[in-house]
Amino acid sequence: MLRVRVTARAAGEIERAVIWWMDNRPSAPDALQDDLAAAFNLLTRQPGIGTKVASERVGTTRRLHLGRVRYFIYYAVRRDELVVLSLWHSSRKAAPRV
Numbered sequence: 064m065l066r067v068r069v070t071a072r073a074a075g076e077i078e079r080a081v082i083w084w085m086d087n088r089p090s091a092p093d094a095l096q097d098d099l100a101a102a103f104n105l106l107t108r109q110p111g112i113g114t115k116v117a118s119e120r121v122g123t124t125r126r127l128h129l130g131r132v133r134y135f136i137y138y139a140v141r142r143d144e145l146v147v148l149s150l151w152h153s154s155r156k157a158a159p160r161v
Contacts, residue, residue: 065107065145073137076150080134098129102136103145110140116158124148124161137161 069077077099084095106113106127113125116137126135137149137159149159 065110065140065143067103067107067147068144069147070149073147073149077147080150080152084132095132095134098132098134099136099150102127102129103147106136106138106145110138110145113138116161126151128153 081095085092088094110125113127113136116124116126122139124137124139126137128135133153135149135151135153136147137151139146139148139161148161151159
């Protein structure tokens with residue numbers, strides 16, 4: 064099983080998204096946190112399930128869509144780590160630069 068490492072950029076994106084979600088989704092305030100935890104658990108066991116995306120800086124990068132909350136997790140696998148690169152809402156037109 065891989066260890067999870069969240070980059071500083073992704074940590075900031077996650078923090079802002081969680082705060083927004085809790086403030087604006089009172090019927091399911093923990094949905095984003097719950098879905099992220101489940102996704103991290105899944106990806107540490109099956110990192111190849113995400114869709115490959117082009118990356119200018121990292122090499123093989125993948126993304127996993129969290130359908131209920133409509134976010135993408137962008138990540139890469141480096142040795143024994145799942146490196147979380149970005150959290151990006153699917154309503155944004157452009158993808159993050161990873």
